[in-house]
Amino acid sequence: xxxxxxxxxxxxxxxxxxxxxxxxxxxxxxxxxxxxxxxxxxxxxxxxxxxxxxxxxxxxxxxxxxxxxxxxxxxxxxxxxxxxxxxxxxxxxxxxxxxxxxxxxxxxxxxxxxxxxxxxxxxxxxxxxxxxxxxxxxxxxxxxxxxxxxxxxxxxxxxxxxxxxxxxxxxxxxxxxxxxxxxxxxxxxxxxxxxxxxxxxxxxxxxxxxxxxxxxxxxxxxxxxxxxxxxxxxxxxxxxxxxxxxxxxxxxxxxxxxxxxxxxxxxxxxxxxxxxxxxxxxxxxxxxxxxxxxxxxxxxxxxxxxxxxxxxxxxxxxxxxxxxxxxxxxxxxxxxxxxxxxxxx
Numbered sequence: 001x002x003x004x005x006x007x008x009x010x011x012x013x014x015x016x017x018x019x020x021x022x023x024x025x026x027x028x029x030x031x032x033x034x035x036x037x038x039x040x041x042x043x044x045x046x047x048x049x050x051x052x053x054x055x056x057x058x059x060x061x062x063x064x065x066x067x068x069x070x071x072x073x074x075x076x077x078x079x080x081x082x083x084x085x086x087x088x089x090x091x092x093x094x095x096x097x098x099x100x101x102x103x104x105x106x107x108x109x110x111x112x113x114x115x116x117x118x119x120x121x122x123x124x125x126x127x128x129x130x131x132x133x134x135x136x137x138x139x140x141x142x143x144x145x146x147x148x149x150x151x152x153x154x155x156x157x158x159x160x161x162x163x164x165x166x167x168x169x170x171x172x173x174x175x176x177x178x179x180x181x182x183x184x185x186x187x188x189x190x191x192x193x194x195x196x197x198x199x200x201x202x203x204x205x206x207x208x209x210x211x212x213x214x215x216x217x218x219x220x221x222x223x224x225x226x227x228x229x230x231x232x233x234x235x236x237x238x239x240x241x242x243x244x245x246x247x248x249x250x251x252x253x254x255x256x257x258x259x260x261x262x263x264x265x266x267x268x269x270x271x272x273x274x275x276x277x278x279x280x281x282x283x284x285x286x287x288x289x290x291x292x293x294x295x296x297x298x299x300x301x302x303x304x305x306x307x308x309x310x311x312x313x314x315x316x317x318x319x320x321x322x323x324x325x326x327x328x329x330x331x332x333x334x335x336x337x338x339x340x341x342x343x344x345x
Contacts, residue, residue: 066146174242
């Protein structure tokens with residue numbers, strides 16, 4: 001089968017590799033129909049690592065995918081060849097203390113698609129995955145929407161971490177696919193005022209189109225001063241989705257005393273810093289958002305019922321053979337890209 005393989009920094013080659021085979025009765029073989037390029041994929045492409053997760057070449061990245069069941073193991077209940085599915089990329093053990101506590105996203109033995117040292121990714125014609133990781137796509141839900149359920153589920157998880165307390169005034173710093181997924185979730189959950197920022201003008205515009213109350217570019221204006229002018233009492237929560245360390249300082253300045261700082265962005269470096277005295281005086285709570293848990297079904301339901309329209313996130317489409325072009329476009333924020341989708345067939 002064909003696969004788009006990282007062979008070095010900023011190098012992608014289309015290679016012929018063996019087609020995977022089922023080795024467990026609980027597995028399914030999925031013919032991959034669509035893959036979304038995520039920010040983490042771009043880190044691996046551009047820098048060859050995220051923290052201590054270093055790519056050993058050759059390696060296949062990609063974890064946001066949807067496709068069609070080609071073959072199902074005998075215990076893959078409810079799934080059969082021809083079933084259209086969205087794939088949860090996190091393979092968990094279901095036996096460790098974290099899984100038993102309802103925290104599969106911090107599973108002690110978690111294996112994630114497209115992560116060095118864990119699992120090869122889905123930028124290929126076929127993958128094998130446990131059946132329990134597959135969520136049927138109902139009629140009318142496209143493969144692209146199935147792909148976008150993954151980032152939307154992260155937005156949902158970031159709100160669930162607040163234990164049912166929906167903040168009414170929030171900022172989203174970084175309006176890429178994750179930030180916009182948080183924005184869509186905020187709308188679905190009834191947040192009244194949403195401020196969004198990004199250093200890419202096309203994404204500032206996209207956040208306005210998606211319903212932000214106000215959007216701005218921190219390279220062109222003092223976003224802290226502007227939001228403070230509109231919200232002198234400051235904000236209930238800030239969702240940092242850019243990975244830019246300067247955004248963390250902006251977040252602290254934007255939050256009211258007792259506010260919540262939700263950290264979703266992946267920094268390029270290994271360490272970030274805060275003004276600890278601002279955090280202490282305001283009694284700011286920090287939440288590190290680790291992917292998602294138990295949110296896929298809600299994400300797909302929001303999409304199916306049209307309560308949330310994720311389609312605008314998929315701005316560009318490429319064939320698998322054009323994966324190198326897709327990576328270059330996404331890595332350089334060209335042509336207003338939000339999410340590049342790589343299609344098979």
